[in-house]
Amino acid sequence: MALVILLACLACMAGCEVKPAGHTGEKAPEIAGTDLHGEPVSLGRLRGSVVVLCFWTNSCCSDRLKRLEPFYRQNKDKGLAILAINEGNAGGNVASYAEANGLTFTVQTDEGGLWAREYGVFGFPTIFIIDREGIIRKKILGDVNPEQLDKLVKQIARL
Secondary structure, three states: OHHHHHHHHHHHHOOOOOOOOOOOOOEOOOOEEEOOOOOEEEOHHHOOOEEEEEEEOHHHHHHHHHOHHHHHHHHHHHOEEEEEEEEOOOHHHHHHHHHHOOOOOEEEEEOOOHHHHHOOOOOOOEEEEEOOOOEEEEEEEOOOOHHHHHHHHHHHHOO
């Protein structure tokens, strides 16, 4: 009986291809919703900008996230956008954090983890650099300091 169940499972899986998202060189999966201020946000609307997409949580990454603010302010007029997506925390907590730390880049919440799954994010922080055409050029697992990020963005996207 166990053999029959195993064969049935294998037959159902035949032809199924499991392909994680968020690979470099591929089009970035769409993210659309509203930011902490209720303003519409989507990667499609950011086309033409270099996007630093940062998945983060309050528990691990909040101190790291605020270090991105000076980098953003120096480069936003050159076509840089930062989209910081908080995983698993209520919008009010995230909004309080963003306000207390003077974050001016776009912050969204993804309480259900839908976008993190779409991008294959399993640890935090995870950062993607997306070029002006919407193609993922770099995936960074873990922390990166703003100076390293600046170098990577300039190499990849000619910012």
